[in-house]
Amino acid sequence: MISPILQVENLVTAFDTDAGRMTAVDGISFEVPSGKTLGIVGESGCGKSVTAFSITRLLPEPHGKILGGSIRFDGRDLAALPVEEMQKIRGNYISMIFQEPMTALNPVQTVGRQLAEAILLHTECSKAEVLARSIDMMKKVRIPAPEQRLNEYPHQLSGGMRQRVMIAMALINKPKLLIADEPTTALDVTVQAQILELIADLQQEMGMSVILITHDLGVIAEVCDEVAVMYAGRIVEKASVFDLFAHPRHAYTQGLLESIPRLDSKPKTLLKAIPGNVPSIADFKPGCRFAERSGREHTEAHLNTRPPFVEIAPNHWVENCPICVA
């Protein structure tokens, strides 16, 4: 077993709202093996992005809070780190890229200036060095004519190019961990394929670890080594990608895999749909949260006690609701 670069244990993140405290991430544990890619897959509101913002400590203050658990990275607990210490880590050792590069980039500053800022926040170097490193990084993310692009503004670039700039900014300080939150959702499929391959190539080259957050099981299958499936604030299943797709154990994972249309399925046949809707955070139950959509009879006890998270087979973890994991 490769030693993990990041170990999250029993993380609880909540938001204080007018309607009371909402626990968006409810005691999850996972680790990212060094140099590997962990995929976090789930639907809207399952807590996958909140997990990312907890790790990078970018939760909106003062409403968002880490209430418990630990995030161990490089021998330190990020959950308990003072803000100044965290600023040294963020963008330097841990970087993040977002779904919509147009909103994540500053529209009134040139690409070059934004890249320079990322460098100068963490290292002291001369103008010439900054320029050389920027151009080098732009080449690495395969942006043609990098010298010229540095002087352009985000709106002058296409969606794919903007995401490349985001990646360049995230990787310019050679982080050990990259968190990519739906990095290709806003892109076309042909561009998505380019960006995913680019991330994989740079990962190899720089030896970094990646957390890839997505709702697309196809993307997970293509690029991840390990997968955590989230549902309603919890991880319901976690395994190696091959294990998870070949032997899904939790009813939710099974349902998701069965419900997606595939290229080799027969056209115009009914899909096996999961009934009902994704529960909203205000309706989260203490027990098995997939109960009402599972189509299986749950007792009162199953709805009220949280199922334990157990290793059901080597490196295959599941939230062991006896009804949903048959």
Place this chain on the structure above:
Amino acid sequence: MSLLSVQNLQQHFPVRGGLLRRSVASCKAVDGVSFTLGAGETLGLVGESGCGKTTLGKAIVRLLKPTSGKIEFDGQDITHSGIGALRPMRRHVQMIFQDPAESLNPRHTVRDILEEPFIVQKMGTKDERRKWVLDLLDKVGLPATATDRFPFEFSGGQRQRIGIARAIALKPKLIVCDEPVSALDVSVQSQVLNLLLDLQREMGLSYLFIAHGLSVVKHMSDRVAVMYLGKIVEMAPAEELYHHPRHAYTRALLDAIPVPDPAKRRKRELLQGDVPSPINPPAGCAFGHRMRHPNWEQSVGMDLTLKEVTPGHWVQPCPCCTK
């Protein structure tokens, strides 16, 4: 006879610039598209953003005035009909939009939304209309209690069901579905796709199913048309297109789709570059131009009208992209 026939349809938009906002160029969003659609049939329309698929859908339901070409619906030429002349046709041609949150009036209750098509078409008494609304809700799997609620009180999937109920209210013959599931959660997408399939069987609907995801389009369609930069480059029965793609762009699209099975990982041939702008598109085969294909120049000035290579399989006959 086909229900819908589109011939050489062009939809251009002026690009204005300069001090006097004169038209300085034209954006050829749809540039010479022809196809037919039969009763009860689904034609899938797939392509990347900016390829003109949404514009094509809007032109067909006549939310736009086509620049040139011909749209025939049920044997009637509707290309240049005015608002009054279009009204009877609108009963039979409806549209479902991508984002139900934006296409439903937030200040109207579900009853208002679903009653409106009947009011516009001057159908039924108040009581009759109320009964029809309940029937509609039942058809799309929403409870009768939904009538007095507002769109924001529903989840994305339920909202899309309201959008579908509105579209089927007048028992149309054709529904243009523009990315009907791309804004929905994965576990809800399949519910909505199943609903569309059920309704089609029950009501004999024809669909023009527009989406960017080829796996969804292939699953929903009898035939699939692949669009690139305002033109259809290939059109074939769904299975045929998947098993024997002829155009390089279709192959590239198929190859780029992430397959949800890690055992089927493969090294792909990646497309380079982005989709070019439809303002001043390259001459000849646009995709050959993007690929910098050595034979691209031969396609300039060629007649690139689709040719039928095997029965029902149409492809753009360019020397660069077509095998």
